[in-house]
Each structure stands twice: as C-alpha cells, then as structure tokens.
Amino acid sequence: MSCPPPKPASLTLDSLSWGNGILHPVSLTLAPGRILGVLGANGAGKSTLLRLIYRFHAPQTGRVLLDGQDIHTTPARQVAQRVAAVLQEQPTDFALNVAEIVALGRAPHRRALSGPSERDRHLVDHALDRLDLQAFAQRPFGTLSGGERQRVMVARALAQEPGLIVLDEPTNHLDIRHQLEVLRLVRELGVTVVASLHDLNLVQGFADDLLVLRQGHPLAFGSVCDVLTPDLIARAFGVMAVARGPARFDFSLFNDTRQELSA
Numbered sequence: 590m591s592c593p594p595p596k597p598a599s600l601t602l603d604s605l606s607w608g609n610g611i612l613h614p615v616s617l618t619l620a621p622g623r624i625l626g627v628l629g630a631n632g633a634g635k636s637t638l639l640r641l642i643y644r645f646h647a648p649q650t651g652r653v654l655l656d657g658q659d660i661h662t663t664p665a666r667q668v669a670q671r672v673a674a675v676l677q678e679q680p681t682d683f684a685l686n687v688a689e690i691v692a693l694g695r696a697p698h699r700r701a702l703s704g705p706s707e708r709d710r711h712l713v714d715h716a717l718d719r720l721d722l723q724a725f726a727q728r729p730f731g732t733l734s735g736g737e738r739q740r741v742m743v744a745r746a747l748a749q750e751p752g753l754i755v756l757d758e759p760t761n762h763l764d765i766r767h768q769l770e771v772l773r774l775v776r777e778l779g780v781t782v783v784a785s786l787h788d789l790n791l792v793q794g795f796a797d798d799l800l801v802l803r804q805g806h807p808l809a810f811g812s813v814c815d816v817l818t819p820d821l822i823a824r825a826f827g828v829m830a831v832a833r834g835p836a837r838f839d840f841s842l843f844n845d846t847r848q849e850l851s852a
C-alpha cells in the first residue's frame with residue numbers, strides 16, 4: 590500500500606503571548622515545509638511557545654494560524670489531524686506495548702468505536718520501520734530505555750501523518766547516532782517543523798530558521814546563518830562564543846553522503 594506524504598502546513602504566529610509576561614508577543618510566519626529551531630536559555634519560554642502551537646495552552650493575546658485557520662477556534666480533533674507533538678513528558682501508560690503506543694497516533698483520524706483500518710496498520714508498521722523499532726514492537730513501553738522511548742514518540746508522530754510536527758528537545762536521551770538519525774528523519778518527512786533544541790551545533794545542520802527567546806522576549810528570528818552569531822549567543826545565553834570554523838569533531842552518519850547534519 591502506498592501512502593502519499595502529508596501536505597506540509599503553513600504556520601503563522603500573530604502577536605502570540607501567554608502568562609502575563611512568561612511569553613511576550615511573538616509574530617512570525619513559516620512557509621510549508623520550513624524547519625524552525627527555537628533556542629534560548631533555561632526558562633526563556635521555549636516550551637511555553639510550543640504548548641501554544643500544539644494547542645495545549647490558549648493564548649493570552651494573539652493567534653496561531655495553521656494554513657490560515659486559527660487553531661484555538663478549531664475543534665481539537667481537527668487540529669490533532671494536522672499537528673503532532675513529541676514532548677519531553679512521555680506517556681505513563683507503561684503497560685501498552687510499542688506498537689500500541691505508535692498506533693495512538695492514528696486516533697485523531699479514526700471514527701469513534703471503529704477499529705484500525707488496513708491503512709492505519711500500514712502506517713504504524715511503516716513508522717516502526719522508519720525508527721528502527723520493529724524488534725521492540727511487542728515490548729511493554731515501560732521496559733524501554735529513555736532513548737528508545739524517544740524514538741517511539743517520534744514514530745507515533747510519524748504515524749499521525751501531520752502537516753506540522755512540534756518537538757520539545759527531541760534529541761534528549763539520544764546518543765549521537767540516534768540524534769543524527771532522528772533529526773535527519775524529521776527533515777526528510779517534508780512537513781513543517783517547530784523544534785526546541787539546546788545543542789547549537791546540531792541546530793545548524795537541522796533548522797532552516799531560528800527563533801531565539803530571552804526571558805520570554807523574542808530576541809531574533811531569521812535564517813540560521815543570519816541569526817546564530819557570537820553576539821546573539823552572548824545576548825541569549827550569556828556566554829562568549831568563539832568561532833573556530835567547524836566544531837572539533839564533525840559528526841555524520843556513515844550512510845549520509847550529503848553530510849547534512851554535523852554536530
């Protein structure tokens with residue numbers, strides 16, 4: 590069965606704010622298929638922004654427009670058909686096995702009380718393949734390592750066929766090979782992505798655009814090479830960054846001849 594890839598969504602944040610100063614108004618537009626990295630020191634407001642985008646928080650001011658439609662006035666189920674979130678908090682339903690957790694990604698697309706269709710099963714199987722999880726399919730989720738669980742969460746998002754994926758520190762818990770593999774996979778999906786990342790080297794090979802937050806204020810938004818300067822790093826993180834050219838090691842996957850991602 591062939592499943593055409595989901596259509597990437599356009600995303601506009603229009604004067605979006607939350608929590609009486611926890612997040613000051615943010616405005617930006619991402620064209621379909623763009624990858625936005627969200628950077629900032631601990632407590633800068635990254636997760637808060639992401640929660641507004643996946644419709645967990647309602648905005649204090651402003652709007653989140655997905656393909657021009659305000660997600661906070663759109664039924665939750667309809668939004669869930671287009672937006673997937675991979676979060677730091679993972680499901681606590683440890684008794685479900687890996688295939689069952691990934692199948693939860695199909696829930697927004699299924700009619701109430703109906704069982705999984707052949708297409709649902711195919712998409713779950715495909716997601717398990719892509720994340721190299723077939724060997725874990727029947728294992729209870731609670732028995733997996735932190736990194737394996739993180740891959741399951743990405744597989745669940747993939748099975749959801751979203752137009753926008755929101756990822757909160759997606760490389761948390763992952764070793765260097767799995768960091769590169771997950772980021773490459775997310776890039777290859779061709780969907781629009783908003784991801785918070787702490788690793789300034791990884792973000793350079795992954796994101797197209799960057800939004801930098803400081804104490805809840807948007808500090809900069811633009812292409813990675815325009816935004817990620819020593820001056821910006823000093824203002825956002827309070828550290829001195831010395832440009833040394835490439836990092837001391839450039840990491841890439843053995844089968845990745847394009848050397849897209851380096852850390």
Ligand SMILES: Nc1ncnc2c1ncn2[C@@H]1O[C@H](COP(=O)(O)OP(=O)(O)OP(=O)(O)O)[C@@H](O)[C@H]1O
Pocket residue numbers: 611629630631632633634635636637638
């Ligand atoms: N529901 C809430 N009530 C009160 N304060 C909150 C709430 N949610 C977040 N905050 C505060 O808002 C600030 C921004 O939090 P947020 O989690 O968005 O930061 P972050 O940039 O994701 O940080 P980190 O890198 O540490 O994950 C923090 O000071 C946090 O304590």
